[in-house]
Amino acid sequence: MLGGKMATxxxxxxxxxxxxxxxxxxxxxxxxxxxxxxxxxETVKPASKASGKQSSALSTGEYNKPVSLSEIEMRDEERADTHIGEFNRVLGGGLVRGSLILVGGDPGIGKSTLLLQVAGNLSGDKRDVLYISGEESLRQIKLRANRLGKFSESLKFLCETNLSNVEEAIVRTKPEVIIIDSIQTMANESVSSAPGSVSQVRESTAVLMRIAKSMNITVFIVGHVTKEGQVAGPRVLEHMVDTVLYFEGDRHASYRILRAVKNRFGSTNEIGVFEMQEKGLAEVTNPSEFMLDGRPENASGSVVTCSVEGTRPILIEVQALVTHTNFGFPRRQANGTDYNRVNLLMAVLEKRIGLQLGDFDAYVNLAGGMKVAEPSLDLGICLAIISSFKNKPISDDVIAFGEVGLSGEVRSVSMGESRVMEAQKLGFKTCIVPKALEDKLKKSSKGIEIIGVASVSDAMKLI
Incomplete structure (x- = not known):
């Protein structure tokens, strides 16, 4: 004790x-x-003791009363059009007022570019938008904005990392949409730890959530990701927000995929496909045509299959390369699909149809950079491996989809009609489908040959 006072x-x-x-x-x-x-x-400040006895909600009469379902009033959520169809699709139809949206992705993937385009479109509708950057200067933002096009005067910019100053600017300007780039740069003075720490990210997000709900403002939060691809910071961050969007893709390639992993106002199965161009991100309205662009002709180990993302069927080229190994232990590699699933399917091919793959390296790739875990790709992967192993190309106008079981059977998948219609739209003539869907698809599909297979061995006989 020094000078009659105890040190903190x-x-x-x-x-x-x-x-x-x-x-x-x-x-x-x-x-x-x-x-x-x-x-x-992390170091934290000790909580100060409140002076006086706190009154409970029961004594003051200020508390929320439980209500029944019949007493709850329903109304349609007010949504704002971003004028980017792919972005609206992922959000569930547009921006919901008062929502908190977390956008994550690798560095340089295009998060800031996409949100700046969204901000420009919203400001063009006479909506007040405030873009707050803690990473770039105003000059850097203007350089990027000049490349993207013209922007309305209702779009304002602020470079600030102090959350108290950010909150004051929001209260004064009262915008309809706020973009925080990024949450890891924001510093809350009430928290003693450094910006980007667990405490700072959690408390800063809590402040922004209170602003979004109390002032009915849509808030975008840009989050950095870890090397595992998850948003950096505490896991509770994803539970606090209303929507979590991930921007995926190779920063050195032109394609980008926007995926919702959480959405309180829409589906989490929808994806948006974009292409990075000189003037920003452009929508890809027909992803199937985009994914099949540059497909080789009469090449073994190449099969087109169909995956469904939400309500959208997407045709994907499955490529396989099977070659003699130079080592005692054969190598297996999968890009875009589950590595363990590929090993399982190769074991099925060895056991059920006698394909001797023990002395062969096997590489499986989904062309176009898509990452798909849907089991409907199983039949396409099996046919691609068989085609490469036997060095026999599959016709370019053939598409195959279906789930493969451990007994080698081909099982039914959902939305078969939509998959066939997408294939027919792009000029495919033959569709290899599970036997259980054959009669149904033959009745609903005209102009394309439907061939049903009950097992992988049946499908192998066709090629």
Missing amino acids: KIKTVFFCQSCGYESSKWMGQCPGCREWNTFVE
Whole structure:
């Protein structure tokens, strides 16, 4: 004790970067999410003791009363058109007032470019938009904006990292849409840890959520991602927001895929496809044609299959390369699909149709950079492996889809009519489908040959 006053003790706690679990000591494995080596040390200010006795909600009479379903009033959510069809599709029809949207993606993928285009379109509808950047200067933003086109005067920009100043600017300008780029650069003065830490990200998001709900403002939050592809910061961050969007793709390629992994106002199955051009991101309204562009002719190991993302069927080229191994242990590699699923299908081919793949390396790739885990690709992957192994090309006008079981049977998949219609639209003549769908698809589809197969061996006989 010095001078009659006790020195303030600095408290140190440990937070899990994955789920936000708090502990007074470091632990190797998090008890909350069971992840290893995710705890980081942070210093926090001790909570000040409130003076006087706090009154309860019951004594003051200020509390929310439980209501029944019949007492709840229903109304349609007010949505704003972003004038980007693919973006509206992923959001579920447009921007919902008062929603909090988290946008994640790799560095340089185009998150800021997409949101700047959205901000420009909204401001063109006489909507007040505030773009807050903690990473770029105003001159850097203007350079990018000049490349994208003209913008309305209702779009305002602010370079600030202090959350108190950001909140003050929002209260004064009262915009309809706010874009925070990025949440890892925001600093809340009430939290003593450094910007980007678990505490700062969590508390800053809580402040922005309160602003969005209390002022009925749509708030976009840009989040950095970890090397595993997850949004950096505590896992609770994704639970706090209304919508979580991931921007995927190779930064060195032209395509981009926008995917919703959480959406309280729409489906989480829809995707949006974009192409990076000189003047920003352009919509790809026909992803199937885009994915099949440049497909080789009369090449073995190439088969077209069909996946469904939400309500949209997308044709994808499956490529396989089977070659003799130079090592004692054959190598397996899968790009765009599940590696373990490919190993399982190769085991089915060995066991059920006698394809000796033990001395062969196998590489499977989904052309176009798509990442698909839908089981309807199974039949296409099996046919591509068989085609490459036997070095016999499959006709360019043939498409195949269906789930393959461990007994080698080909099982039915959903939305068969939509898949066949998409194939017919792009000029395919023959469609290999599960036997259970053959009669149904023959009745609903005209102008395309439908061939049903009950097993992988039946499909192999066709090629």
